[in-house]
Amino acid sequence: MPTPDFILALREKIGHDLLWLPGVTGVVFDDDGRVLLARRVTTGRWGLVAGILEPGEQPAVGLIREILEETGVEARVESLVAIETLKPSAYPNGDKVQYLDLTFRCRAIAGEARVNDDESLEVGWFAPDALPDIPARELHNVKEALRNSPIPTFKTAS
Template sequence: MATPDFIRAVRATAGHQLLFLPGVTAVVFDDAGRVLLARRADTGKWSLIGGIPEPGEQPAATAVREVQEETAVECVVERVVLVETLPTVTYPNGDQCQYMDTCFRCRAVGGQARVNDDESLEVGWFPVDALPPLREGERFRIKQALTEAPTWFATTSH
């Protein structure tokens, strides 16, 4: 994910110290029940769509915006799937971040899936029984999004 300008401004004075940031993940399904994934430019790995809210932006609006910006797919948010604080990440430049992720189940309502910015190498729809390699946390998000279970909340720290 590209670093938003407001984070760059904070980093100018905070240096590499740990920042606790909000994040969102969108599990987007089409009418055929396939899930939308993007192969990230920074890691080369397939991933769900996600990002950081801009100051004042609501998390659900962030999910819709990120999906459109990265994949050209228009979607609507249906429900919150899970809320979880993720482990600390140290980026190659030394920046440290920890994200509190709000994951949303979304439904595609328009657009054609394609690479729509410089954050992705490929974008595509995948049947849930034929997913490319994904991190375990992303597989869990997809599994939870497929159920009608209540919102899942992490109860232990990483």
Template sequence: MPIPDFLRELRDHVGHQMLFLPGVTALVFDDAGRILLNRRSDTGRWALIGGICEPGEQPADTAVREVLEETGVHAVAERVVLVQTTKPVQYPNGDETQYLDITFRCRAIGGEARVADDESLEVAWFDLDALPELGGFGLLRIKHALAEAGAPTWFEPAGPTE
């Protein structure tokens, strides 16, 4: 995966130390109710579309940008469905990162689903009853994206306040 210039410059100063970064996941649905997924080039697994926010970029803009960059599909972000901190990740080069993920339900408005960059091996639309293995991260996000418009945004409840 290409590392954005701002992150490369930051890593020059902090090395492999844990970085806490804002990230987004974009759940893109078409008019037939199918969801757009990509098969990642780094893991070979099917995944939801996502990425990190550039400095000064609004999270909804990040979601729309990532969808276009990775899949060639034009989308609009309709609503936030979930906010959650991810588990820490250690990359093969030793970099450690954790993300504050903001998940958006998005609607496809144009373009053709295709491999649009080197982050994907494949891009495809899936019926919800024929999803590939996504794991709990993906399934939780899809579940909340399917809630009716106006449903509250899901977040991990705070611990005891006593």
């Protein structure tokens, strides 16, 4: 997906300065307990499905949209897994961002996993004990989603 219009409009005003954005991440399980992952075009690494919320969009609704857009899988949100402020980062063009990420446990309900947009090189299902190399934060969130606790994880100090 191209950069959302609202971000392009903000970038016209603030240039490459740090932009604070709400993000959502999904730990999507199928009926066999496998986790849905996508291998990103930007990094070549496998990771959980994630995206940016549109202005006014509810987090669970935005995540379901992102999962479908990126993978062709219809899902439903089951619970909140983690709330975390991610470290500031920069895109290759110099745009600086920092995300407040909400990670949700989700269940696939329809559709076949496939590359469904231009953000992924591959999409696939993986057993939790046979995951490819994914970022440590995402691996932690997979483990938390497997615990299926009613209380999300969050940091109380920076």
